[in-house]
Amino acid sequence: GDSVTQMEGPVTLSEEAFLTINCTYTATGYPSLFWYVQYPGEGLQLLLKATKADDKGSNKGFEATYRKETTSFHLEKGSVQVSDSAVYFCALSKAGGSYIPTFGRGTSLIVHP
């Protein structure tokens, strides 16, 4: 079945450092890919998405590019802030039929001042 694999956390960075969180997926067909963020005590919220190969999703300084050849959707940010501390989830879903959104296990990011 479909699956999403994320790098283990926590990822600990100093403010203004560069961030990469790796995500790879296994799926048949052509899934849409998503990054969700979960701040402490809150539900998940959409951060960005990409719906086809080579698409780049971006939001709040975060970017991720849909790489079909490497089945990857790595999350990047050039300069992290303390307020970016959260848990980040990579996810996929497919159009048509009774698709089921599939989530990775999440990667915790801790940013120190």
Next chain:
Amino acid sequence: EAGVAQSPRYKIIEKRQSVAFWCNPISGHATLYWYQQILGQGPKLLIQFQNNGVVDDSQLPKDRFSAERLKGVDSTLKIQPAKLEDSAVYLCASSLGTGNSPLHFGNGTRLTVT
């Protein structure tokens, strides 16, 4: 637009007791999901509704969990009887129901079973 509403926010019960969670999705969202999120793990789908019909409940422990979505809007998730391993955050989400549609999550209900 108003977000996904869930209640209660927190619940503490003893094992073998019963508990119910309520969810009101975003207006117009046909698809509703219940997820279980155990600490340190990603959300695990329990059940997915399309309007008031069940699309997938293959991971719902049907001997103790039940869910319904009356009139294709609000939904309730019930656990009876609860076990210690049911301690988790229960997330409700809704979407327009296409593969490109993102999920909109509520803040969840944190259940502690003692």
